[in-house]
Amino acid sequence: ATPTALMVGTGRSARMGILIKNGEVLEAVNDVKTVIFDKTGTITVGKPQVTDIVGDNEKVLAIAASLEQSSEHPLAAAIIKKAKDAGISLTPSHDFKAIEGKGIQAVVEGETSFVGNDKLLNDVSVSASLRSTMITLQHEAKTVVFVGQGDEIIGLIAIQDTPKPTSKDAISALKSQGLKTVMLTGDNHAVAQAVADQVGIDQVVADVLPADKAEQVKKFQESGKVAFVGDGINDAPALSTADVGIAMGSGTDIAIESGGIVLVKNDLRDVYKALELSKKTFNRIK
Numbered sequence: 437a438t439p440t441a442l443m444v445g446t447g448r449s450a451r452m453g454i455l456i457k458n459g460e461v462l463e464a465v466n467d468v469k470t471v472i473f474d475k476t477g478t479i480t481v482g483k484p485q486v487t488d489i490v491g492d493n494e495k496v497l498a499i500a501a502s503l504e505q506s507s508e509h510p511l512a513a514a515i516i517k518k519a520k521d522a523g524i525s526l527t528p529s530h531d532f533k534a535i536e537g538k539g540i541q542a543v544v545e546g547e548t549s550f551v552g553n554d555k556l557l558n559d560v561s562v563s564a565s566l567r568s569t570m571i572t573l574q575h576e577a578k579t580v581v582f583v584g585q586g587d588e589i590i591g592l593i594a595i596q597d598t599p600k601p602t603s604k605d606a607i608s609a610l611k612s613q614g615l616k617t618v619m620l621t622g623d624n625h626a627v628a629q630a631v632a633d634q635v636g637i638d639q640v641v642a643d644v645l646p647a648d649k650a651e652q653v654k655k656f657q658e659s660g661k662v663a664f665v666g667d668g669i670n671d672a673p674a675l676s677t678a679d680v681g682i683a684m685g686s687g688t689d690i691a692i693e694s695g696g697i698v699l700v701k702n703d704l705r706d707v708y709k710a711l712e713l714s715k716k717t718f719n720r721i722k
Protein backbone atom coordinates (compact mmCIF):
# COMPACT_ATOMS: atom_id res chain seq x y z
CA ALA A 437 0.00 0.00 0.00
CA THR A 438 1.20 3.48 -0.77
CA PRO A 439 0.51 5.80 2.13
CA THR A 440 0.53 8.81 -0.22
CA ALA A 441 -2.48 7.53 -2.17
CA LEU A 442 -4.27 6.93 1.10
CA MET A 443 -3.55 10.47 2.25
CA VAL A 444 -4.66 11.98 -1.06
CA GLY A 445 -7.80 9.88 -1.17
CA THR A 446 -8.85 10.62 2.37
CA GLY A 447 -7.83 14.29 1.99
CA ARG A 448 -10.19 14.67 -0.97
CA SER A 449 -13.04 12.97 0.88
CA ALA A 450 -12.37 15.12 3.96
CA ARG A 451 -12.95 18.21 1.84
CA MET A 452 -16.32 16.71 0.90
CA GLY A 453 -17.15 16.26 4.57
CA ILE A 454 -16.46 12.53 4.63
CA LEU A 455 -13.85 11.65 7.26
CA ILE A 456 -12.22 8.26 6.78
CA LYS A 457 -10.43 7.43 9.99
CA ASN A 458 -8.54 4.25 9.13
CA GLY A 459 -7.31 1.96 6.38
CA GLU A 460 -9.23 -1.09 7.60
CA VAL A 461 -12.41 0.57 6.44
CA LEU A 462 -11.00 1.01 2.93
CA GLU A 463 -10.21 -2.68 2.75
CA ALA A 464 -13.71 -3.75 3.76
CA VAL A 465 -15.78 -1.55 1.43
CA ASN A 466 -15.23 -3.61 -1.72
CA ASP A 467 -16.98 -6.57 -0.10
CA VAL A 468 -19.89 -4.78 1.59
CA LYS A 469 -23.16 -6.58 0.78
CA THR A 470 -25.54 -5.03 3.31
CA VAL A 471 -26.00 -1.49 4.60
CA ILE A 472 -27.86 -1.34 7.91
CA PHE A 473 -29.36 1.93 9.15
CA ASP A 474 -30.52 3.07 12.56
CA LYS A 475 -33.92 4.79 12.25
CA THR A 476 -34.21 7.80 14.57
CA GLY A 477 -31.77 10.59 13.72
CA THR A 478 -30.25 8.61 10.85
CA ILE A 479 -33.07 7.97 8.37
CA THR A 480 -35.42 10.36 10.12
CA VAL A 481 -34.73 13.95 11.14
CA GLY A 482 -34.56 12.94 14.81
CA LYS A 483 -36.88 15.70 16.01
CA PRO A 484 -40.12 13.86 16.74
CA GLN A 485 -43.34 15.83 17.19
CA VAL A 486 -46.53 14.97 19.05
CA THR A 487 -49.32 14.51 16.48
CA ASP A 488 -52.22 12.95 18.41
CA ILE A 489 -53.39 12.70 22.01
CA VAL A 490 -56.18 10.37 23.11
CA GLY A 491 -57.84 10.86 26.51
CA ASP A 492 -58.16 14.00 28.64
CA ASN A 493 -55.48 15.89 26.70
CA GLU A 494 -54.44 18.16 29.53
CA LYS A 495 -54.16 15.42 32.10
CA VAL A 496 -52.43 12.99 29.74
CA LEU A 497 -49.86 15.62 28.75
CA ALA A 498 -49.33 16.84 32.31
CA ILE A 499 -48.57 13.36 33.66
CA ALA A 500 -46.47 12.32 30.66
CA ALA A 501 -44.40 15.50 30.53
CA SER A 502 -43.82 15.48 34.30
CA LEU A 503 -42.35 11.98 33.97
CA GLU A 504 -40.37 12.71 30.81
CA GLN A 505 -38.49 15.56 32.55
CA SER A 506 -36.11 12.87 33.80
CA SER A 507 -35.60 11.17 30.41
CA GLU A 508 -33.16 12.06 27.65
CA HIS A 509 -35.00 10.08 24.97
CA PRO A 510 -36.00 12.08 21.84
CA LEU A 511 -39.64 11.12 22.59
CA ALA A 512 -39.32 12.89 25.96
CA ALA A 513 -38.32 16.17 24.27
CA ALA A 514 -41.37 15.94 21.98
CA ILE A 515 -43.79 15.39 24.87
CA ILE A 516 -42.30 18.15 27.05
CA LYS A 517 -42.41 20.63 24.17
CA LYS A 518 -46.06 19.84 23.48
CA ALA A 519 -46.94 20.33 27.16
CA LYS A 520 -45.06 23.63 27.35
CA ASP A 521 -46.68 24.89 24.12
CA ALA A 522 -50.07 24.06 25.66
CA GLY A 523 -49.15 26.06 28.78
CA ILE A 524 -49.27 23.02 31.03
CA SER A 525 -47.16 23.27 34.17
CA LEU A 526 -45.09 20.25 35.12
CA THR A 527 -45.18 18.52 38.49
CA PRO A 528 -42.05 17.21 40.22
CA SER A 529 -41.57 13.45 40.05
CA HIS A 530 -39.39 11.03 42.00
CA ASP A 531 -38.17 7.41 41.90
CA PHE A 532 -37.65 7.65 38.15
CA LYS A 533 -36.84 4.41 36.35
CA ALA A 534 -36.16 3.83 32.63
CA ILE A 535 -37.15 0.42 31.32
CA GLU A 536 -34.97 -0.26 28.29
CA GLY A 537 -36.87 -0.54 25.00
CA LYS A 538 -40.20 -0.07 26.78
CA GLY A 539 -40.55 3.30 28.50
CA ILE A 540 -40.27 5.02 31.84
CA GLN A 541 -41.97 5.18 35.22
CA ALA A 542 -41.86 7.50 38.24
CA VAL A 543 -44.00 8.69 41.10
CA VAL A 544 -46.08 11.82 40.35
CA GLU A 545 -48.54 13.25 42.87
CA GLY A 546 -48.05 10.21 45.05
CA GLU A 547 -48.95 7.72 42.34
CA THR A 548 -46.67 5.47 40.30
CA SER A 549 -47.16 6.60 36.73
CA PHE A 550 -45.75 5.42 33.44
CA VAL A 551 -45.21 6.33 29.79
CA GLY A 552 -44.24 3.67 27.31
CA ASN A 553 -45.17 1.22 24.62
CA ASP A 554 -47.42 -1.83 24.90
CA LYS A 555 -44.51 -4.00 26.10
CA LEU A 556 -44.36 -1.90 29.26
CA LEU A 557 -47.96 -2.63 30.21
CA ASN A 558 -47.66 -6.21 31.52
CA ASP A 559 -50.84 -6.72 33.58
CA VAL A 560 -52.45 -3.38 32.78
CA SER A 561 -55.32 -4.01 30.39
CA VAL A 562 -55.87 -1.94 27.26
CA SER A 563 -59.40 -1.54 25.89
CA ALA A 564 -60.01 -2.98 22.43
CA SER A 565 -60.74 0.49 21.07
CA LEU A 566 -57.53 1.98 22.43
CA ARG A 567 -55.54 -0.93 21.00
CA SER A 568 -57.11 -0.46 17.58
CA THR A 569 -56.36 3.29 17.74
CA MET A 570 -52.75 2.35 18.51
CA ILE A 571 -52.54 0.08 15.46
CA THR A 572 -54.07 2.70 13.16
CA LEU A 573 -51.58 5.35 14.36
CA GLN A 574 -48.61 2.98 14.04
CA HIS A 575 -49.49 2.31 10.41
CA GLU A 576 -49.30 6.08 9.88
CA ALA A 577 -45.62 5.82 10.92
CA LYS A 578 -46.37 7.23 14.38
CA THR A 579 -44.79 5.89 17.57
CA VAL A 580 -47.47 5.31 20.21
CA VAL A 581 -46.89 5.54 23.94
CA PHE A 582 -49.49 4.83 26.61
CA VAL A 583 -49.76 7.07 29.66
CA GLY A 584 -50.88 5.49 32.91
CA GLN A 585 -51.41 6.07 36.61
CA GLY A 586 -51.35 3.11 38.97
CA ASP A 587 -52.92 0.25 37.04
CA GLU A 588 -55.05 2.45 34.83
CA ILE A 589 -54.30 3.76 31.35
CA ILE A 590 -55.40 7.39 31.06
CA GLY A 591 -54.59 7.86 27.39
CA LEU A 592 -52.04 7.67 24.66
CA ILE A 593 -49.74 9.98 22.77
CA ALA A 594 -48.66 9.53 19.13
CA ILE A 595 -45.34 10.96 18.05
CA GLN A 596 -43.98 11.25 14.52
CA ASP A 597 -40.51 11.79 13.17
CA THR A 598 -40.33 12.45 9.44
CA PRO A 599 -37.70 11.01 7.09
CA LYS A 600 -34.90 13.38 6.05
CA PRO A 601 -35.62 14.81 2.58
CA THR A 602 -32.54 13.02 1.16
CA SER A 603 -33.11 9.59 2.71
CA LYS A 604 -35.03 8.15 -0.23
CA ASP A 605 -32.36 9.14 -2.80
CA ALA A 606 -29.64 7.86 -0.48
CA ILE A 607 -31.28 4.43 -0.24
CA SER A 608 -31.99 4.14 -3.95
CA ALA A 609 -28.36 4.98 -4.85
CA LEU A 610 -27.17 2.11 -2.63
CA LYS A 611 -29.78 -0.29 -4.03
CA SER A 612 -28.70 0.58 -7.58
CA GLN A 613 -25.26 -0.79 -6.64
CA GLY A 614 -26.86 -4.10 -5.69
CA LEU A 615 -26.55 -3.48 -1.96
CA LYS A 616 -29.19 -4.74 0.44
CA THR A 617 -30.60 -2.03 2.73
CA VAL A 618 -31.90 -2.77 6.24
CA MET A 619 -33.41 -0.66 9.04
CA LEU A 620 -32.60 -1.65 12.63
CA THR A 621 -34.64 -0.02 15.39
CA GLY A 622 -36.01 -0.32 18.89
CA ASP A 623 -39.31 1.05 17.68
CA ASN A 624 -42.41 -1.00 16.90
CA HIS A 625 -42.47 -3.05 13.67
CA ALA A 626 -45.50 -1.36 12.09
CA VAL A 627 -44.01 2.12 12.65
CA ALA A 628 -40.60 1.05 11.33
CA GLN A 629 -42.16 -0.63 8.27
CA ALA A 630 -44.19 2.51 7.49
CA VAL A 631 -41.01 4.63 7.57
CA ALA A 632 -39.10 2.00 5.55
CA ASP A 633 -41.82 2.07 2.88
CA GLN A 634 -41.51 5.86 2.62
CA VAL A 635 -37.79 5.66 1.82
CA GLY A 636 -37.58 2.30 0.01
CA ILE A 637 -35.64 0.25 2.58
CA ASP A 638 -35.58 -3.49 1.70
CA GLN A 639 -35.88 -5.07 5.15
CA VAL A 640 -36.90 -4.04 8.67
CA VAL A 641 -35.63 -5.46 11.95
CA ALA A 642 -37.70 -3.81 14.71
CA ASP A 643 -38.26 -4.15 18.48
CA VAL A 644 -34.50 -4.55 18.95
CA LEU A 645 -33.18 -3.68 22.41
CA PRO A 646 -30.14 -1.36 22.36
CA ALA A 647 -27.96 -4.17 23.75
CA ASP A 648 -28.95 -6.45 20.85
CA LYS A 649 -28.10 -4.13 17.95
CA ALA A 650 -24.54 -5.49 17.59
CA GLU A 651 -25.88 -9.08 17.65
CA GLN A 652 -28.16 -8.22 14.72
CA VAL A 653 -25.18 -6.85 12.76
CA LYS A 654 -23.38 -10.18 13.29
CA LYS A 655 -26.34 -12.05 11.81
CA PHE A 656 -26.09 -10.07 8.58
CA GLN A 657 -22.31 -10.62 8.53
CA GLU A 658 -23.04 -14.31 7.89
CA SER A 659 -23.89 -13.32 4.32
CA GLY A 660 -21.11 -10.80 3.63
CA LYS A 661 -19.54 -7.62 4.93
CA VAL A 662 -21.80 -5.08 6.61
CA ALA A 663 -21.79 -1.29 6.81
CA PHE A 664 -23.78 0.18 9.72
CA VAL A 665 -24.94 3.79 9.74
CA GLY A 666 -26.01 5.34 13.05
CA ASP A 667 -25.89 8.33 15.35
CA GLY A 668 -26.91 7.40 18.88
CA ILE A 669 -25.32 6.21 22.12
CA ASN A 670 -27.15 2.94 21.46
CA ASP A 671 -25.46 2.59 18.08
CA ALA A 672 -21.85 2.52 19.31
CA PRO A 673 -21.57 -1.30 19.68
CA ALA A 674 -23.15 -1.86 16.23
CA LEU A 675 -20.81 0.74 14.68
CA SER A 676 -17.75 -1.06 16.06
CA THR A 677 -19.06 -4.53 15.19
CA ALA A 678 -19.80 -3.64 11.54
CA ASP A 679 -17.01 -4.02 8.96
CA VAL A 680 -17.62 -0.39 8.04
CA GLY A 681 -19.06 1.81 10.81
CA ILE A 682 -20.47 5.08 9.49
CA ALA A 683 -21.43 7.74 12.06
CA MET A 684 -23.49 10.85 11.41
CA GLY A 685 -21.53 14.00 12.35
CA SER A 686 -24.52 15.22 14.37
CA GLY A 687 -24.36 12.05 16.42
CA THR A 688 -23.28 11.51 19.99
CA ASP A 689 -19.54 11.59 20.77
CA ILE A 690 -19.49 7.88 21.42
CA ALA A 691 -21.06 7.13 18.02
CA ILE A 692 -18.52 9.37 16.26
CA GLU A 693 -15.67 7.67 18.12
CA SER A 694 -16.97 4.24 17.16
CA GLY A 695 -17.35 4.96 13.44
CA GLY A 696 -14.53 4.35 10.94
CA ILE A 697 -16.18 6.94 8.69
CA VAL A 698 -17.87 10.15 9.84
CA LEU A 699 -20.35 12.06 7.67
CA VAL A 700 -19.78 15.65 8.70
CA LYS A 701 -22.65 17.08 6.63
CA ASN A 702 -25.21 14.63 8.03
CA ASP A 703 -26.37 13.99 4.49
CA LEU A 704 -27.38 10.37 4.11
CA ARG A 705 -26.43 10.50 0.40
CA ASP A 706 -22.83 10.69 1.61
CA VAL A 707 -23.05 6.99 2.57
CA TYR A 708 -22.99 6.11 -1.13
CA LYS A 709 -20.26 8.68 -1.81
CA ALA A 710 -18.18 7.40 1.10
CA LEU A 711 -18.37 3.83 -0.15
CA GLU A 712 -17.48 4.86 -3.74
CA LEU A 713 -14.57 7.06 -2.61
CA SER A 714 -13.23 4.37 -0.29
CA LYS A 715 -13.34 1.82 -3.11
CA LYS A 716 -11.46 4.14 -5.47
CA THR A 717 -8.86 4.96 -2.84
CA PHE A 718 -8.38 1.32 -1.94
CA ASN A 719 -8.06 0.19 -5.55
CA ARG A 720 -5.40 2.84 -6.10
CA ILE A 721 -3.27 1.81 -3.12
CA LYS A 722 -3.54 -1.96 -3.27
Ligand code: ADP
Nearest residue numbers: 507509537538539540551552553581621622623
Ligand atom coordinates in the same frame (compact mmCIF):
# COMPACT_ATOMS: atom_id res chain seq x y z
P1 ADP B 1 -35.05 3.79 19.36
O1 ADP B 1 -33.84 4.61 19.78
O2 ADP B 1 -34.80 3.01 18.10
O3 ADP B 1 -36.32 4.57 19.34
P2 ADP B 1 -35.32 2.74 22.08
O4 ADP B 1 -34.85 1.40 22.55
O5 ADP B 1 -34.65 3.96 22.61
O6 ADP B 1 -35.24 2.65 20.48
O7 ADP B 1 -36.87 2.89 22.39
C1 ADP B 1 -37.75 1.88 21.99
C2 ADP B 1 -39.17 2.22 22.42
O8 ADP B 1 -39.26 2.28 23.86
C3 ADP B 1 -39.66 3.58 21.97
O9 ADP B 1 -40.12 3.55 20.64
C4 ADP B 1 -40.79 3.82 22.97
O10 ADP B 1 -41.93 3.09 22.61
C5 ADP B 1 -40.22 3.25 24.27
N1 ADP B 1 -39.53 4.29 25.05
C6 ADP B 1 -38.20 4.38 25.31
N2 ADP B 1 -37.93 5.47 26.06
C7 ADP B 1 -39.10 6.11 26.27
C8 ADP B 1 -39.47 7.32 26.96
N3 ADP B 1 -38.61 8.11 27.58
N4 ADP B 1 -40.78 7.66 26.95
C9 ADP B 1 -41.69 6.88 26.32
N5 ADP B 1 -41.40 5.76 25.66
C10 ADP B 1 -40.13 5.35 25.64
Ligand code: MG
Nearest residue numbers: 474476477668
Ligand atom coordinates in the same frame (compact mmCIF):
# COMPACT_ATOMS: atom_id res chain seq x y z
MG1 MG C 1 -30.61 7.17 16.28
